[in-house]
Amino acid sequence: MKQAPKHPVRLERQGSIALIVIENPPVNALGGAVRRGIAAALSAAEANPLVTAIVICANGRTFPAGADIREFNQPAQEPGLGQLCTMIETCSKPVVAALHGTALGGGLELAMGAHFRIASTDARVGLPEINLGILPGAGGTQRLPRLVGAELAMDMMLAGAPVSAGIAAEMGLIDRVTGGDLREAAVAFARELSMPHPTAEQRGQFSDANAYMAATKARRAELKQTGQASRAALKIIDCVEAALLVPIETGLEMERAAFEECLRSPESQGMRHAFFAERAAAKFPEDAPPRDISRIGIVGGGMMGAGIAIACLQRGFDVTLVEQGESGVNTALERIGTHYERAIAKGRLSEAQGAAALTHLQLTTKLDTLGDADVIIEAVGEDEELKLRILKEIGDQARQGAVLATNTSYLDLMRLAQATGRPNDTVGLHFFAPAQVNKLVEVAVHDDADASAVSTAQALVKRLGKVAVRAKVSSGVGAGYIGNRVLEAYRLAADILLEEGATPQQIDTAMRGFGFKMGPYQVADMSGLDIAHARRQSSPRDADARYVEIADKIVAQGWLGQKTHRGYYVYPEGARDGVPNGDVLKLIAAHRAENGITEQSFTEAEIRDTLLLTMVNAGAQLLTEGVAARPGDVDTVMIHGFGYPRSRGGPMFEADTTTPALIMRRLEALQAQAPNLWTPAPLLRELARERRKFADLN
Numbered sequence: 100m101k102q103a104p105k106h107p108v109r110l111e112r113q114g115s116i117a118l119i120v121i122e123n124p125p126v127n128a129l130g131g132a133v134r135r136g137i138a139a140a141l142s143a144a145e146a147n148p149l150v151t152a153i154v155i156c157a158n159g160r161t162f163p164a165g166a167d168i169r170e171f172n173q174p175a176q177e178p179g180l181g182q183l184c185t186m187i188e189t190c191s192k193p194v195v196a197a198l199h200g201t202a203l204g205g206g207l208e209l210a211m212g213a214h215f216r217i218a219s220t221d222a223r224v225g226l227p228e229i230n231l232g233i234l235p236g237a238g239g240t241q242r243l244p245r246l247v248g249a250e251l252a253m254d255m256m257l258a259g260a261p262v263s264a265g266i267a268a269e270m271g272l273i274d275r276v277t278g279g280d281l282r283e284a285a286v287a288f289a290r291e292l293s294m295p296h297p298t299a300e301q302r303g304q305f306s307d308a309n310a311y312m313a314a315t316k317a318r319r320a321e322l323k324q325t326g327q328a329s330r331a332a333l334k335i336i337d338c339v340e341a342a343l344l345v346p347i348e349t350g351l352e353m354e355r356a357a358f359e360e361c362l363r364s365p366e367s368q369g370m371r372h373a374f375f376a377e378r379a380a381a382k383f384p385e386d387a388p389p390r391d392i393s394r395i396g397i398v399g400g401g402m403m404g405a406g407i408a409i410a411c412l413q414r415g416f417d418v419t420l421v422e423q424g425e426s427g428v429n430t431a432l433e434r435i436g437t438h439y440e441r442a443i444a445k446g447r448l449s450e451a452q453g454a455a456a457l458t459h460l461q462l463t464t465k466l467d468t469l470g471d472a473d474v475i476i477e478a479v480g481e482d483e484e485l486k487l488r489i490l491k492e493i494g495d496q497a498r499q500g501a502v503l504a505t506n507t508s509y510l511d512l513m514r515l516a517q518a519t520g521r522p523n524d525t526v527g528l529h530f531f532a533p534a535q536v537n538k539l540v541e542v543a544v545h546d547d548a549d550a551s552a553v554s555t556a557q558a559l560v561k562r563l564g565k566v567a568v569r570a571k572v573s574s575g576v577g578a579g580y581i582g583n584r585v586l587e588a589y590r591l592a593a594d595i596l597l598e599e600g601a602t603p604q605q606i607d608t609a610m611r612g613f614g615f616k617m618g619p620y621q622v623a624d625m626s627g628l629d630i631a632h633a634r635r636q637s638s639p640r641d642a643d644a645r646y647v648e649i650a651d652k653i654v655a656q657g658w659l660g661q662k663t664h665r666g667y668y669v670y671p672e673g674a675r676d677g678v679p680n681g682d683v684l685k686l687i688a689a690h691r692a693e694n695g696i697t698e699q700s701f702t703e704a705e706i707r708d709t710l711l712l713t714m715v716n717a718g719a720q721l722l723t724e725g726v727a728a729r730p731g732d733v734d735t736v737m738i739h740g741f742g743y744p745r746s747r748g749g750p751m752f753e754a755d756t757t758t759p760a761l762i763m764r765r766l767e768a769l770q771a772q773a774p775n776l777w778t779p780a781p782l783l784r785e786l787a788r789e790r791r792k793f794a795d796l797n
């Protein structure tokens with residue numbers, strides 16, 4: 100853990116203006132020392148008769164990006180951020196906050212305590228607390244509605260997404276935006292402010308509370324209807340209502356109580372774990388400087404290749420996309436074009452922005468145009484012969500020093516890397532569909548990969564705004580990387596329950612009840628049963644490994660899921676939600692009869708526990724093999740790649756709510772039924788023996 104600097108706040112003077120300068124890298128988080136520093140500087144500036152106004156600003160890359168989340172698990176330190184904001188608001192001299200970078204959470208709350216806010220053009224501001232299962236707890240729920248109105252305030256706090264300084268100014272949250280030197284502009288602004296500042300207005304009450312109350316009620320109902328009524332979301336609405344109805348002091352007390360409740364909740368603990376696990380996962384042992392990247396080559400313009408191309412274009416890279424033949428090029432162009440048309444239609448992009456992005460795209464049939472690409476990603480179908488051939492051609496065409504990547508997850512990475520003729524420059528980059536949206540990328544590292552090639556791949560993922568997780572692959576170990584290995588175990592466990600008596604609907608309902616958006620059979624229907632079938636057929640399998648044939652029998656009927664309107668569910672024309680497929684239930688019953696399996700009944704809790712146990716064991720196995728480095732890496736992959744509920748922190752985090760010894764005992768009870776699935780992983784045994792938990796390994 101980083102030590103906070105000794106004096107993270109300085110008091111400076113420019114004539115009659117006092118500047119409170121925060122310096123607490125990397126993101127100027129408002130930890131105890133920073134809060135004490137600001138409070139002391141504020142008191143000194145207020146007491147100094149030569150000071151007429153005060154500017155709060157920050158050095159480094161950003162105005163505070165929030166409270167220090169690491170302190171949330173520690174005893175409270177005075178002054179609390181809420182107290183500090185009230186101190187600023189009730190200061191007898193005008194206070195201006197000067198925002199740059201990402202003024203988020205407690206940082207924005209601090210700025211709202213100030214009487215005026217000026218921001219640089221490229222600043223972004225927001226209250227993302229909901230993403231941590233909490234709400235703004237330093238007055239944000241009370242001050243934001245007073246500044247921008249209850250509806251916009253609710254939108255901002257419930258979405259948790261930051262907005263640009265320009266939009267914040269239109270909302271009334273920012274008073275001035277400057278493209279020039281922020282600090283100079285803030286000081287100039289402060290010099291204008293000898294007049295009484297608008298404390299009274301900010302702390303005043305709403306005159307049109309009733310109109311807004313209708314909006315808060317509607318929002319609460321909408322959240323409940325759409326299944327988004329988390330504790331934090333509902334508390335945010337309660338607090339906005341308080342802002343409308345009661346004096347600010349009472350509202351602040353309510354907010355404090357709500358914040359404390361959310362902070363202690365298991366969902367906030369899970370989300371905070373997820374936040375730090377993602378950042379830890381992004382740290383790789385390779386510390387070589389990354390190579391320069393400006394042009395990305397992609398080979399294959401199917402769903403995956405086109406998605407990767409869009410992800411790259413969105414982040415300003417030049418992209419050369421190679422497809423086979425005119426029709427391949429046209430289809431890829433249509434895919435990418437459709438994406439931009441939709442984004443424009445939804446107002447997410449202007450036509451000019453869409454057109455500008457497409458000027459960075461070169462679509463071609465010629466692999467020899469890849470000579471100027473800095474990273475080349477192979478994204479053709481999961482067919483070893485095809486990939487070997489394409490990777491050889493990529494190796495022939497790429498310039499020296501280019502990083503080569505394959506999007507495989509199951510094929511032998513070492514073999515593919517050899518095919519390029521430059522294995523040292525080759526890594527795996529496993530994107531998850533839809534690649535233009537999904538934030539996860541597994542960076543697969545084999546024994547011969549050069550550290551700078553790995554760092555470059557890692558840097559690329561970061562620049563794409565995605566979350567990188569490293570998967571270590573050695574000969575014979577690591578195929579499937581992290582996500583697909585856990586997923587396969589999860590699916591097999593579900594299939595065993597199906598074979599023994601559960602129905603697809605029961606299993607899906609249990610997992611949705613747990614917090615997954617979809618159960619395993621809904622996902623199977625959506626992805627296409629033929630895809631998983633092909634993979635099962637092509638994967639080597641031990642003769643004595645437990646295998647469930649139900650899915651193969653369903654595929655043999657030609658029921659491939661949503662695309663054929665029949666799979667585990669039946670999908671009436673045009674419908675995305677299915678109804679249970681009675682024929683599949685009959686097929687499963689016949690399968691049980693054929694194999695002499697007596698149907699058992701399972702409760703939802705039993706289904707859920709078995710599937711979770713399976714994921715934990717698969718994760719522990721990956722850690723044993725060294726494919727995943729930290730339990731948090733498995734959690735990050737499962738959250739981003741497979742929709743594991745973020746509020747539960749991930750399977751390995753959740754496993755720590757019990758003990759490794761207990762998990763082992765439960766696995767041992769199942770082991771005989773499927774040793775390939777339920778034999779406890781060696782790491783689990785080790786943790787049980789040493790009475791340690793997964794968290795000790797993060």
Ligand code: TC6
Pocket residue numbers: 101125126128164165166167168169180181201203204205206227228231234235236237358375378379
């Ligand atoms: C709040 O404010 C509640 C207030 C009420 C109180 C009563 N605290 O993400 P990066 C660390 S809740 C502690 O890689 P980027 C991060 O762990 C908070 N540490 O950088 C990492 O450390 P490492 C509301 C923090 O440029 C390093 O900074 N605010 C915090 O990709 C760099 O982070 C938020 O939720 C923090 N608040 O993105 C904002 N923030 O190097 C959370 C970051 O040791 N932060 N760190 O691993 C972010 O969204 C992003 O960090 C970012 C910068 C957009 C600010």
